[in-house]
Amino acid sequence: MLKHDWKNFAGLQHAGALDSYIVSRRCFFMKAIERIAPDVGWLPISFVNAYFVGHHGGPWALIDSGLPGRATQILEAAEARFGGGSRPEAIYLTHGHFYHAGSACQLARRWEVPIFVHRMELPYVTGRSDYPPPDPTIGGAIAFLSRFMPYRARDLGERVRELPTGELLGLRDWKWLATPGHSPGHVSFFRASDGVLLAGDAFATMNMDSWTGLISARKELAPAGAPFNMDWEATRASVRKLAALHPSVVGCGHGIPMSDPALPERLERFAARLRPPRHGRYARRAAQVDEAGVVRLPPAPFDPVPIATVGALLLAGIALGSGYVEEQLRD
Numbered sequence: 001m002l003k004h005d006w007k008n009f010a011g012l013q014h015a016g017a018l019d020s021y022i023v024s025r026r027c028f029f030m031k032a033i034e035r036i037a038p039d040v041g042w043l044p045i046s047f048v049n050a051y052f053v054g055h056h057g058g059p060w061a062l063i064d065s066g067l068p069g070r071a072t073q074i075l076e077a078a079e080a081r082f083g084g085g086s087r088p089e090a091i092y093l094t095h096g097h098f099y100h101a102g103s104a105c106q107l108a109r110r111w112e113v114p115i116f117v118h119r120m121e122l123p124y125v126t127g128r129s130d131y132p133p134p135d136p137t138i139g140g141a142i143a144f145l146s147r148f149m150p151y152r153a154r155d156l157g158e159r160v161r162e163l164p165t166g167e168l169l170g171l172r173d174w175k176w177l178a179t180p181g182h183s184p185g186h187v188s189f190f191r192a193s194d195g196v197l198l199a200g201d202a203f204a205t206m207n208m209d210s211w212t213g214l215i216s217a218r219k220e221l222a223p224a225g226a227p228f229n230m231d232w233e234a235t236r237a238s239v240r241k242l243a244a245l246h247p248s249v250v251g252c253g254h255g256i257p258m259s260d261p262a263l264p265e266r267l268e269r270f271a272a273r274l275r276p277p278r279h280g281r282y283a284r285r286a287a288q289v290d291e292a293g294v295v296r297l298p299p300a301p302f303d304p305v306p307i308a309t310v311g312a313l314l315l316a317g318i319a320l321g322s323g324y325v326e327e328q329l330r331d
């Protein structure tokens, strides 16, 4: 199917070009998917990560599904890793935010597999409730950008299931831990035998609050998508819970995975000093949620930026408009 797609690629007319195109695509994805533990592969998809767990020829699972419209990239990476026509046992989502669940529906249909999320995350991925809106007023790079990030309810289709409490399909020896705070039903995945932790957005291995951190993706333990954290006390408790596992390898939803010997100690220090922002919508009061979705939100703080943006657009519009009028007058 994938080769068929390549053959249909309109810009490639003769066989030589097609072959080199296929080879370069294969090489790109071979390079893009990286091993972070014996059977754990990491695939950065723009600024979010997906993880492939399992051996070639054996059962495997996908954890998080990247941005919308990236199903082909994930399929190709999966085929390069597990063999042509291979499909996972299941797709697991650490949470349902747009950038992590983006391609889940398309992949689940293509592979005919379930999408597992925590019970408390179900309302947001079955179209029943919007997420608590992000709080752009806490300051920082990702907070600024959060004004343009979607948080509305999405329906990932009929394949969505509640995470089971027992054995996990395709994830032998792994367990999930509830790590709410960033989102109501956020979960992390941990394998005790070798200490591999896939922590989603419980925290990040890059500083998303600084513009340089966001652009350089320099390795650093930091909050993940802080403007989305709808319950800071729960976020802190979740990070402490994960730090207590003393993981040897950490792969988060954002940033390059980490695995240095000092990692357990660094994570404990990070957990101990993590604080809510000084001000902001959820800094002191959490969004109230239940199994049907959002119940009550703290009031939205005043956000001057949209007004400044509207003002700038109006001014730009006036300037452009007057230029246009002048042009018309000259004609």
Ligand SMILES: [Zn+2]
Residues within 6 Å of the ligand: 095, 097, 100, 182, 201, 225, 228
């Ligand atoms: Zn998130």
Ligand SMILES: [Zn+2]
Residues within 6 Å of the ligand: 048, 097, 099, 100, 201, 224, 225, 253, 254
């Ligand atoms: Zn995220």
